[in-house]
Amino acid sequence: MLSYFQSQGHKVAGCDLDNQAVAYGRGQGVPLTHGSVTDLNLNWTPDIVILSHVVEHFLSPVSDLQDIRRLLDADSRLYVEVPGIKRLSPLSAYYQADFLRQLQNAHNFYFSARSLGNLFRTAMFSVENINEDIRAIFAPADINNIEIRPDYQDALNHLQRLEWYHRYNLHRLGTIPQLAYHPAVLSALKRTGLYPFAKRVHDAFF
Structure with missing residues (x-):
């Protein structure tokens, strides 16, 4: 995330307690401090x-x-x-x-x-x-x-x-919205003219 902002010309700084994470970020050219926010030495806001x-x-x-x-x-x-x-x-x-x-x-x-x-x-x-x-x-x-x-x-x-x-086991109903996006299901709903009704039900409950 900091790498993106830096690539857009913004000044960035970060910190992390994980040595490996800091090493990786520094390898990407991001200025990182190993430690907490109190270890940051910023001369800007x-x-x-x-x-x-x-x-x-x-x-x-x-x-x-x-x-x-x-x-x-x-x-x-x-x-x-x-x-x-x-x-x-x-x-x-x-x-x-x-x-x-x-x-x-x-x-x-x-x-x-x-x-x-x-x-x-x-x-x-x-x-x-x-x-x-x-x-x-x-x-x-x-x-x-x-x-x-x-x-x-x-x-x-x-x-x-x-x-x-x-x-x-009512939580299993939560898989219904996923099925609604399956191409075969969408095709069948549109072919039978039920798509507008199914969409209203989906939007109302999920």
Whole structure:
């Protein structure tokens, strides 16, 4: 990702705790530091910081985000991607709609849009855009009264709903949208005149 921005004429810098990842990036001509964000020695302010599947690995996320905030100014933005527990919907083929399949021991946290927003507000960032996938944009902010929005019960209800679908094997219905894109299925639907109806059903439920 940094290599692309660099190829477009932008100044870039990155860091990683993995020696092999740093060596590979440097081999591509990308200026990388072996270490954390506190080891970066920048004499410039980045317009955007990209944390793509990074935050879930933090041990002290508020402190780590505050370290990043010190590198930014009011016009800087953070783009963040993390695993989203609500991305798993009962009829989704994503991880077979099974939360246990999504879990891995390298992740210390999993998020909903609301819980990630709570974290970033606590670290003094405002939420500019966020969804349940989760992809989000944050901006540095001076927040006097940090609003924590409870999400425990809603997240629990969502996971229990997934379990209910698995108990009765209803999650297998999630393979239907994949079949809908098979050329033979599309051809048959169009030939019989059922394609417009099937498309409305697909769009309504999947």
